[in-house]
Amino acid sequence: MASELHYNGSFMVSKAPDEVLSFITDLPRAIACIPNMVNYEVVSRDRVRARFRVDLGNEVPIAELRRITADATIELIGQSGNEVRYRVDGRAAGSAISIVLNIRVNALGNGSRIDWDATANLGRLLQLMGRFVNIDSLVRRISEDTIHGFIECLLK
Amino acid sequence: MHGLLHSGARYVVTDPKAAVECAEENRVMARIAPHVVDDTGGYFVAVTKDDLEFQDEFISGLRRANIGYRVVDVRDAIREEPNLNPEVKAVIEVPDKVVYARELLMSAAVSAYMEGALIVQNAEVVGFDLGNDGEIISARVKDGVKGDVRRVNARVFVNAAGPWAGRVAGMAGVNVDVMPTMGVMVVYRHRLTRRVINRMRPPSDGDILVPYGSVSIMGTTAVIIEDPDSTTITKDDIEFLTSEGSQMVPALAREPVVRAYASVRPLINIPGATGREATRDFMIVRHDKPRNLVSVIGGKFTTGRLVGERLADEVSKMLGVNKPSRTRDYTLFGADLSVDIKDLDPDVVSIIKSFRGSIDEERGLMASLSLILQYITRRSRSLIGWA
Numbered sequence: 001m002a003s004e005l006h007y008n009g010s011f012m013v014s015k016a017p018d019e020v021l022s023f024i025t026d027l028p029r030a031i032a033c034i035p036n037m038v039n040y041e042v043v044s045r046d047r048v049r050a051r052f053r054v055d056l057g058n059e060v061p062i063a064e065l066r067r068i069t070a071d072a073t074i075e076l077i078g079q080s081g082n083e084v085r086y087r088v089d090g091r092a093a094g095s096a097i098s099i100v101l102n103i104r105v106n107a108l109g110n111g112s113r114i115d116w117d118a119t120a121n122l123g124r125l126l127q128l129m130g131r132f133v134n135i136d137s138l139v140r141r142i143s144e145d146t147i148h149g150f151i152e153c154l155l156k
Numbered sequence: 157m158h159g160l161l162h163s164g165a166r167y168v169v170t171d172p173k174a175a176v177e178c179a180e181e182n183r184v185m186a187r188i189a190p191h192v193v194d195d196t197g198g199y200f201v202a203v204t205k206d207d208l209e210f211q212d213e214f215i216s217g218l219r220r221a222n223i224g225y226r227v228v229d230v231r232d233a234i235r236e237e238p239n240l241n242p243e244v245k246a247v248i249e250v251p252d253k254v255v256y257a258r259e260l261l262m263s264a265a266v267s268a269y270m271e272g273a274l275i276v277q278n279a280e281v282v283g284f285d286l287g288n289d290g291e292i293i294s295a296r297v298k299d300g301v302k303g304d305v306r307r308v309n310a311r312v313f314v315n316a317a318g319p320w321a322g323r324v325a326g327m328a329g330v331n332v333d334v335m336p337t338m339g340v341m342v343v344y345r346h347r348l349t350r351r352v353i354n355r356m357r358p359p360s361d362g363d364i365l366v367p368y369g370s371v372s373i374m375g376t377t378a379v380i381i382e383d384p385d386s387t388t389i390t391k392d393d394i395e396f397l398t399s400e401g402s403q404m405v406p407a408l409a410r411e412p413v414v415r416a417y418a419s420v421r422p423l424i425n426i427p428g429a430t431g432r433e434a435t436r437d438f439m440i441v442r443h444d445k446p447r448n449l450v451s452v453i454g455g456k457f458t459t460g461r462l463v464g465e466r467l468a469d470e471v472s473k474m475l476g477v478n479k480p481s482r483t484r485d486y487t488l489f490g491a492d493l494s495v496d497i498k499d500l501d502p503d504v505v506s507i508i509k510s511f512r513g514s515i516d517e518e519r520g521l522m523a524s525l526s527l528i529l530q531y532i533t534r535r536s537r538s539l540i541g542w543a
Contacts, residue, residue: 066360132423
């Protein structure tokens with residue numbers, strides 16, 4: 001299995017690009033919208049330490065591994081025009097995880113179109129799980145669920 | 157293993173079949189091993205809004221699995237369990253129990269011995285001798301006491317090595333892919349609750365607090381490891397469990413940590429194996445080659461007897477025996493220590509009897525079982541010529 005996993009997607013929201021960008025670059029405010037957040041600590045305007053639960057799903061044969069706790073630092077590492085870049089570094093199930101997420105926001109009608117792409121690096125131990133479950137579809141589902149949950153919250 | 161004899165409630169939403177099995181085994185174990193089971197009951201507590209939102213689904217699951225439950229008024233629950241977080245939003249009582257692990261295993265070992273089994277401790281399988289037809293003729297076993305390797309012959313061999321099952325199967329030429337995962341438990345000095353306290357949410361890490369004798373045990377984590385012989389518990393593990401547990405029982409944060417320990421669960425794949433899947437939780441696999449090897453994979457402590465029952469029935473079938481396992485109705489040794497054990501050393505009998513009527517009669521169970529186990533392992537070694 002490749003050590004880097006790549007995902008992307010897009011969706012529309014009924015808010016103007018400026019409003020969306022203003023929200024997603026205000027990390028202390030946006031962090032509360034990440035689904036399954038247990039708790040978080042704002043380190044600075046661009047950096048948050050967070051603990052959240054990750055639902056790996058019922059295909060994982062051990063109950064305790066189906067829903068695990070991840071500790072991570074989320075950092076806003078760049079913003080240029082309509083593009084925002086985050087990095088997530090942390091640990092889950094004893095293994096390192098690292099994700100770089102790019103989000104681009106473009107005007108579409110009265111709202112915005114959001115395109116995202118993510119590159120995930122799972123530590124060696126989490127990669128071992130690929131022998132038992134389809135890690136690629138697992139991480140894809142988690143990425144999509146997380147981003148959709150995030151955006152639903154944004155729309156409230 | 158944190159000592160919880162699951163009521164099944166924990167699995168009603170995510171794994172209903174395992175929930176039903178746990179519920180049944182909870183009743184069976186309380187009946188056949190009353191001396192090692194403490195009927196504490198258990199609370200599932202909702203701490204957050206998310207927990208509360210899970211309540212309806214949880215109750216539906218309890219109904220479907222036919223697990224008895226009672227919605228408890230939060231004020232009553234706090235009166236019953238004064239260390240419970242006063243901010244809990246909902247409480248449901250279920251028939252969780254506590255099982256004293258070592259006593260149970262020793263009781264089972266002594267009972268097996270009384271029925272004709274031999275018990276040899278400190279002995280490790282290091283290889284198999286295969287015949288021309290590919291069947292196992294004997295297991296090569298290293299005697300940890302004397303250091304020499306001996307051969308044990310049998311018609312059927314059972315691989316019940318848990319996280320080491322892959323290693324043992326490999327000795328017989330069977331490829332079993334194992335990924336061990338470690339669960340850490342933290343022991344706190346005092347017993348803070350009468351009941352088992354569970355978090356009302358889908359099973360996750362850090363959601364069970366068990367009153368175990370005079371201490372409290374908080375579990376568990378889920379950490380992937382490479383080698384089941386190499387487990388390292390970190391400060392983060394202890395802090396995480398304390399943090400999660402203190403959301404249900406805030407006093408845990410102030411409680412001295414006595415120690416932490418870890419157990420290892422196997423996640424196993426057997427390519428091409430015909431699994432007799434009893435549940436997703438455990439499998440009994442009769443290998444195609446060697447045909448006289450059976451591997452048992454997975455399972456919980458709560459369902460350990462059931463795993464043994466299915467395994468014994470499978471082995472009986474291989475041996476052409478038609479009698480089903482009868483452990484479901486077999487009261488384990490220890491419920492009544494006055495039951496005679498053939499040839500038991502008079503000194504051992506004397507020590508066991510000395511507990512009776514004394515202040516330490518209940519606490520003497522562990523000592524008595526240890527003494528008896530020592531006796532039967534010595535006797536077993538003698539019977540197979542290892543003395």
